[in-house]
Amino acid sequence: MEKATHVKIKDISVSFGGIVALSAVSFNVHKGELAAIIGPNGAGKTTLFNCIFGIYPPQSGDILVEGKSVKNLKPHKIAEAGIARTFQNIELFMNMTVIENLMLGRHMHIGAGFMSGALFYGRACREEISNREKVEEIIEFLEIEKVRKMRVSSLPYGIQKRIELGRALAMGPRVLLLDEPTAGMNVEETEDMARFIIDIKEEMDLTIMMVEHDMGVVMDLAEKIMVLDFGLKIAEGPPEEIAKNPKVIRAYLGEEEA
Numbered sequence: 001m002e003k004a005t006h007v008k009i010k011d012i013s014v015s016f017g018g019i020v021a022l023s024a025v026s027f028n029v030h031k032g033e034l035a036a037i038i039g040p041n042g043a044g045k046t047t048l049f050n051c052i053f054g055i056y057p058p059q060s061g062d063i064l065v066e067g068k069s070v071k072n073l074k075p076h077k078i079a080e081a082g083i084a085r086t087f088q089n090i091e092l093f094m095n096m097t098v099i100e101n102l103m104l105g106r107h108m109h110i111g112a113g114f115m116s117g118a119l120f121y122g123r124a125c126r127e128e129i130s131n132r133e134k135v136e137e138i139i140e141f142l143e144i145e146k147v148r149k150m151r152v153s154s155l156p157y158g159i160q161k162r163i164e165l166g167r168a169l170a171m172g173p174r175v176l177l178l179d180e181p182t183a184g185m186n187v188e189e190t191e192d193m194a195r196f197i198i199d200i201k202e203e204m205d206l207t208i209m210m211v212e213h214d215m216g217v218v219m220d221l222a223e224k225i226m227v228l229d230f231g232l233k234i235a236e237g238p239p240e241e242i243a244k245n246p247k248v249i250r251a252y253l254g255e256e257e258a
């Protein structure tokens, strides 16, 4: 049976002044698929995520998630549509503890529902208990029990990246956008992160879109790859095809041998 399309990117164009960051890019990701987006610096990868997340309105085109347009939605509506993300540069509350950061992820998910729940003390209380349970599950899943009560700022970079992943998971998403999840990590941290991403996909049944520079990680994890270069989609396909595509080698993969 043909898998259902979960995220449909249709002819998206974005420019900043004279710079065309994305030019009529289309891409479909199926439910439960792990798709990677690769390309040189400045290719438009983060811009695509920012578009999906409603940060930049595309000049043309549309983005459909589960068949509904998410264009121009406010952040809490994006969360309600089941989309969560991590950032290329970590965005956490550094002076708060790990648990507090993850609990904020839960509250983002609850949105207006949480506020109205607060009118009914009993219900709010029950919600808080179930939020706490969900957060503890994620902490266990990501193996960060030992640091759960520590301030994020006191933790190593690799663990901070894992906590950011935890915050996104705490939102209970159906689509997860990961912007360079292994950037700046050493070999061991990269392997851990790759393993967590595989486990998330398999155990939580999420659709994942991942921007990633480490080609080892991309080739191991991705079922489908889109290659961007100067805002244009220059290739799309399974990893084994992308790896030997001459255009891709010229624009991107060749870089690594230089």
Ligand SMILES: Nc1ncnc2c1ncn2[C@@H]1O[C@H](COP(=O)(O)OP(=O)(O)O)[C@@H](O)[C@H]1O
Pocket (backbone or CB within 6 Å): 016, 019, 020, 021, 039, 040, 041, 042, 043, 044, 045, 046, 047, 048
């Ligand atoms: N907020 C912005 N204002 C102006 N230019 C931007 C902005 N965001 C991205 N760009 C430009 O758009 C292009 C694509 O950037 P980006 O999506 O961050 O690339 P990538 O993530 O692939 O490295 C770059 O030329 C970048 O300078």
Ligand SMILES: [Mg+2]
Pocket (backbone or CB within 6 Å): 045, 046, 047, 088
């Ligand atoms: Mg980027």
